[in-house]
Amino acid sequence: MKFRSVFDIIGPVMIGPSSSHTAGAARIGKMARELFGRQPNWAKIHLYGSFAKTYKGHGTDVALVGGLLGFDTYDERIKEALELADQANLNIEFIEEDGSAEHPNTARIHMGDEDGEFELVGISIGGGKAEITELNGFELRLTGRSPAILVMHNDRFGAIASVTNVLANYKINIGHMEVARREEGKDAMMIIETDERIPKDIMEELKTCDHISQVVTISD
Template sequence: MKYKSVFDIIGPVMVGPSSSHTAGAARIGRVARMMFGRQPKKAEITFYGSFAKTYKGHGSDVATVAGILDFDTFDLRLKDSLQIAKDLGIKVELRTSEVLTEHPNTSRIVLSDEEKQTEVVGVSIGGGKIEVIEINGFAFQLGFDTPTLLVLHEDRFGMIAGVAKVLTQHRINVGHMEVSRHTRGSRALMAIETDSAVSPQVLEEIRQIPGILEVSLLSLQ
């Protein structure tokens, strides 16, 4: 668990009642929205474990939808998110599952429209902090507390070295890095947490590397 101070345990500035079930749920929803890149037409939300049992009382449902609307944890519109989503024409489907998960505060979010679909699985680990453990079927363990590069690429020799070369040229230090793939030789997703900001120029240089399919930059801060 990536706690850096006592304030991480207390939780962020937020609309209550719970840092884990409300603020954490909102942040998982917001990561899904950032991954999708725009307002979706449909949001399918599945709660597991403790989320599934207490989501109504703790507001995990309205918090998750608020995150999907790109509202932060302290946004007072959070409590009205279901109605706001309806007014915007977003179809929200809420489900619970009895499938056992490694962490009790787990949610799976699928966002879609006519052109694309994004699936994110996240867990709320307490104090408003989250870990994303799956992105479109790729396994990870990411908190998005720092700028995080997500690079979808062909699974072949030299891809990591090519991205690292661009970061080195711009004096960007890597704090944490993970690579996940579905099957050998198909596609892989590279996640890189950096210690400093990543400019649009850097993103464009990475996009120009042969074999790079998609580049995005996410951060909850």
């Protein structure tokens, strides 16, 4: 694993006790909320490996819920996240899984409300960093370290070009991009990491592109 600065080694500014079990977990929860686009009414959180064994003692439970409430890793409210979730009518269920996962610090979050459901898999990779490795059945790699957008679209000719052309017109550089589909001609997904946050007016323009069904921004 490569570190970009000394702060990656020291760890993030955070509510403790563990950068991997607390700060990383909070990032997973917060990315889940951002990708869902709103606070869910309920969430079933499946914990694997080390997360399942130590989540209460290391604050993984409050960190994940704090992230779902939109709290950053350094937000003091994380300590009271479970109580605040109850006050916000966010019903939480933790499920300790016996099965193994590819990474020891893995959480699968299934959440939703009256308008829809959503599921992702996140891993905490150390130093407060986290990655999303699966989203609604699509495999991907989303770090959350750079500004990024999620684009859901139909697998049709020209869909990808319509999005990248808009970004090119506004001179927005793409640092990393992944495209995935379940099967030819069906639902597909783009994850695009950029060098700068995409303004709201450009996000609205992206939503009008050919064959695009949803565009969601993910903060850096």
